[in-house]
Amino acid sequence: MAGNNYGTLYRVTTFGESHGEALGGIIDGCPSGIQLDLDAIQFEMSRRKPGQSAIVTQRKEPDDVQFLSGIFEGKTTGTPIGFIIPNTNQKSDDYSHIKDNYRPSHADYVYEKKYGVRDYRGGGRSSARETASRVVAGAIAKQMLPEIKINAYVSSVGPIFLEKPYQELDFSKTESNPVRCPDSASAVIMEEYIREIRKQGDTVGGTVTCVIQNVPIGLGEPVFDKLHAELGKAMLSINAVKGFEFGSGFCGSKMKGSEHNDLYNPDGTTRTNLSGGIQGGISNGMDIYFRVAFKPVATIMQKQESLDNKGNITEMTGKGRHDPCVVPRAVPIVEAMAAIVLADFYLLNKTYL
Numbered sequence: 364m365a366g367n368n369y370g371t372l373y374r375v376t377t378f379g380e381s382h383g384e385a386l387g388g389i390i391d392g393c394p395s396g397i398q399l400d401l402d403a404i405q406f407e408m409s410r411r412k413p414g415q416s417a418i419v420t421q422r423k424e425p426d427d428v429q430f431l432s433g434i435f436e437g438k439t440t441g442t443p444i445g446f447i448i449p450n451t452n453q454k455s456d457d458y459s460h461i462k463d464n465y466r467p468s469h470a471d472y473v474y475e476k477k478y479g480v481r482d483y484r485g486g487g488r489s490s491a492r493e494t495a496s497r498v499v500a501g502a503i504a505k506q507m508l509p510e511i512k513i514n515a516y517v518s519s520v521g522p523i524f525l526e527k528p529y530q531e532l533d534f535s536k537t538e539s540n541p542v543r544c545p546d547s548a549s550a551v552i553m554e555e556y557i558r559e560i561r562k563q564g565d566t567v568g569g570t571v572t573c574v575i576q577n578v579p580i581g582l583g584e585p586v587f588d589k590l591h592a593e594l595g596k597a598m599l600s601i602n603a604v605k606g607f608e609f610g611s612g613f614c615g616s617k618m619k620g621s622e623h624n625d626l627y628n629p630d631g632t633t634r635t636n637l638s639g640g641i642q643g644g645i646s647n648g649m650d651i652y653f654r655v656a657f658k659p660v661a662t663i664m665q666k667q668e669s670l671d672n673k674g675n676i677t678e679m680t681g682k683g684r685h686d687p688c689v690v691p692r693a694v695p696i697v698e699a700m701a702a703i704v705l706a707d708f709y710l711l712n713k714t715y716l
Contacts, residue, residue: 379391381490395441564664589644610639
């Protein structure tokens with residue numbers, strides 16, 4: 364299986380399966396001498412971990428990170444940073460009913476056809492649990508770039524949208540509710556909706572918006588390595604993501620150029636920011652903002668048709684511990700992938716000096 368690493372200079376490789384002994388990763392290219400706040404890294408892991416509230420999967424995992432290399436006396440040494448995250452609460456028997464069946468809208472069928480074998484216990488490598496390793500790498504990337512502020516939040520759940528622009532939100536309130544929506548009134552409605560969906564044995568999708576502030580001018584390479592192209596790739600690599608738009612996004616396609624152009628101020632900033640902080644694939648110093656769409660979790664606690672490995676259409680009902688809505692736990696993952704992209708471009712920019 365290829366495709367287990369990301370980045371050019373800040374390079375992240377992840378390994379492990381949902382129901383194996385551990386997940387883990389290797390971070391190559393992290394500069395030496397960075398004083399790491401290990402508690403801050405663990406905090407990011409706690410934001411992503413299962414079992415943190417009543418509206419997420421009830422799998423209980425502490426997601427404690429164990430660093431194996433690359434850190435001495437609290438500082439990075441410049442050598443590869445190796446780490447593992449032990450799996451301590453697997454319940455593989457929950458998946459015995461799908462040993463010979465392919466779940467609708469999961470990776471089961473294509474994994475078996477491509478590789479000739481699949482780990483049916485929780486999806487193995489295709490499980491969203493793989494993203495735990497990304498959060499570790501992203502937390503370290505954030506500490507590489509402390510002046511850059513990355514804030515993601517839930518902006519919609521199903522048909523419920525947070526209509527306020529991000530400039531009117533207080534990002535410090537994002538962690539004040541289990542939905543991770545910084546608008547308390549919208550968060551209550553979203554949480555009630557997720558609870559109702561869960562009672563129905565169903566799931567629902569949503570969107571996560573991310574705002575990146577204090578980005579220096581010049582990150583990103585023209586043509587194939589545009590900053591927004593790499594952000595798009597990073598976001599679309601996250602499990603369950605079905606869409607990505609930045610700046611004016613699809614709404615911009617409805618506008619005229621006279622409406623959409625961001626006119627300059629004398630200092631080089633712009634009066635509006637429909638470009639989303641990126642022009643010509645390069646950051647322009649304005650806020651970068653984008654939105655990521657997540658599909659409903661494919662495992663539902665309702666009867667539905669499935670396919671077995673003999674070609675028979677069968678009936679099955681989901682079992683085990685699953686999120687009724689993935690977006691609250693996706694917030695730190697979106698932030699982590701954004702941080703990894705920015706760290707990589709930051710290091711690439713230093714090669715010009």
